[in-house]
Amino acid sequence: MNYSPFSRRDFVKAASFFGAASFSILPSVYGQNAPSRKLRVGVMGLKRGLAHIRSFQGATNVEIAYVCDVDRDRAVEGAVLASKGQSKNPKVVVDFRTIIEDPDVDILSIAAPNFWHAPATILACEAGKHVYVEKPGSYDPQEGEWMIDAARKYDRKVQQGTQRRSYPSVIEGMAKIKGGVIGKVLYARTWYRNSRDGIGRGKPAAVPQNLDYELWQGPVPREPYKDNLIHYNWHWHWTYGGGELINNGVHALDLARWGLGVDFPTRVSYQGGRYHFDDDQETPDTGTAQFDFGDVGASWDGSSCHRRDDENLAFCTFYGEGGSIAFDKAGFAIYDSQGKLVEQTAGTPGDVPHFQNLCDAIRDDIPLTQEIAEGQKSTLWCHLGNIAYRTQSVLDIDSSTGRILKNPQAQRLWKRSYAKGWQPKV
Numbered sequence: 488m489n490y491s492p493f494s495r496r497d498f499v500k501a502a503s504f505f506g507a508a509s510f511s512i513l514p515s516v517y518g519q520n521a522p523s524r525k526l527r528v529g530v531m532g533l534k535r536g537l538a539h540i541r542s543f544q545g546a547t548n549v550e551i552a553y554v555c556d557v558d559r560d561r562a563v564e565g566a567v568l569a570s571k572g573q574s575k576n577p578k579v580v581v582d583f584r585t586i587i588e589d590p591d592v593d594i595l596s597i598a599a600p601n602f603w604h605a606p607a608t609i610l611a612c613e614a615g616k617h618v619y620v621e622k623p624g625s626y627d628p629q630e631g632e633w634m635i636d637a638a639r640k641y642d643r644k645v646q647q648g649t650q651r652r653s654y655p656s657v658i659e660g661m662a663k664i665k666g667g668v669i670g671k672v673l674y675a676r677t678w679y680r681n682s683r684d685g686i687g688r689g690k691p692a693a694v695p696q697n698l699d700y701e702l703w704q705g706p707v708p709r710e711p712y713k714d715n716l717i718h719y720n721w722h723w724h725w726t727y728g729g730g731e732l733i734n735n736g737v738h739a740l741d742l743a744r745w746g747l748g749v750d751f752p753t754r755v756s757y758q759g760g761r762y763h764f765d766d767d768q769e770t771p772d773t774g775t776a777q778f779d780f781g782d783v784g785a786s787w788d789g790s791s792c793h794r795r796d797d798e799n800l801a802f803c804t805f806y807g808e809g810g811s812i813a814f815d816k817a818g819f820a821i822y823d824s825q826g827k828l829v830e831q832t833a834g835t836p837g838d839v840p841h842f843q844n845l846c847d848a849i850r851d852d853i854p855l856t857q858e859i860a861e862g863q864k865s866t867l868w869c870h871l872g873n874i875a876y877r878t879q880s881v882l883d884i885d886s887s888t889g890r891i892l893k894n895p896q897a898q899r900l901w902k903r904s905y906a907k908g909w910q911p912k913v
């Protein structure tokens with residue numbers, strides 16, 4: 488069965504670049520970091536990865552050298568897009584390890600499913616590559632720790648894709664918070680809404696010919712293929728994803744952590760459920776996660792199947808002793824303590840600055856705007872919220888490390904099991 492929106496002519500054009508998938512890792516080869524050097528990128532996962540291609544095309548002096556997807560139709564789509572605007576067509580591969588074996592590749596850009604983020608990042612760092620990794624960056628807390636260890640051990644730049652860290656208007660708004668525009672900040676409320684449909688009941692089915700299902704699963708313990716899992720509904724199964732909190736909550740909670748100036752909470756809870764549909768989804772479609780830090784707090788309120796348009800709340804709002812500041816899209820609005828609007832900035836959304844920052848960090852050794860250690864602090868909030876939900880408990884947390892205290896059931900969810908031979912090693 489062919490799911491590609493492209494014609495056979497497009498397929499033939501792109502298929503000529505396919506290389507054989509390889510299953511070994513070559514020794515690390517580190518490139519030169521001259522400021523003027525062209526950076527060669529391989530993009531892994533070609534749905535969100537199409538946006539990665541466009542963003543690298545918008546950055547300076549970058550070549551898309553490889554595109555990679557376990558779905559050959561998606562690989563074709565990526566190849567057609569990446570070939571525009573550059574003199575060389577990208578090589579098209581199914582296995583990302585082919586990319587990191589190439590000594591001339593500088594960056595692996597990862598937009599594959601969550602359960603691939605850490606294994607691919609760690610292998611790429613070991614092979615001497617810098618990494619751009621989509622949010623959340625890890626499947627569980629242990630993977631987040633391993634990713635940080637790999638970035639340090641191999642001295643690689645690893646940028647997490649919580650890209651609002653590079654929005655100029657958001658940076659400006661955060662500076663105003665630090666400057667005292669609303670006085671002492673006490674609380675952050677974040678908000679997500681959508682109108683997702685149910686995913687139905689999956690049935691056993693033959694794997695589509697265009698899909699390498701074995702490689703799609705990669706590090707995950709094996710389960711039979713069913714017809715309502717790929718390409719997006721894996722998000723709602725605990726084996727593969729972490730639901731809406733980890734899918735979209737991480738963006739808003741990263742803003743909350745940034746503005747509050749905190750790292751790890753002392754208590755975490757999550758109340759909610761799968762209320763809207765009777766289907767295969769395991770993760771909640773509606774719920775509220777609460778994060779307590781002793782002197783400040785934060786919350787995430789998610790509604791995936793009802794947009795609640797009448798409420799129209801901001802993506803992330805900070806409440807201080809002297810007013811509030813609300814961030815939505817790329818801009819912010821400041822209100823006094825009586826709720827009167829006193830300042831507003833629209834801002835311009837866009838991913839290119841975040842990708843450009845990684846390129847500049849590689850060439851010029853400037854700081855990353857969301858280095859993996861910082862990014863994983865925000866991701867950990869989401870992991871902890873999910874663990875609280877799955878164990879139906881309020882978690883006590885060591886605020887110096889983020890570790891769960893005195894809860895063996897919750898502590899068992901700190902790390903997953905892996906398919907044979909796939910457990911990451913640092």
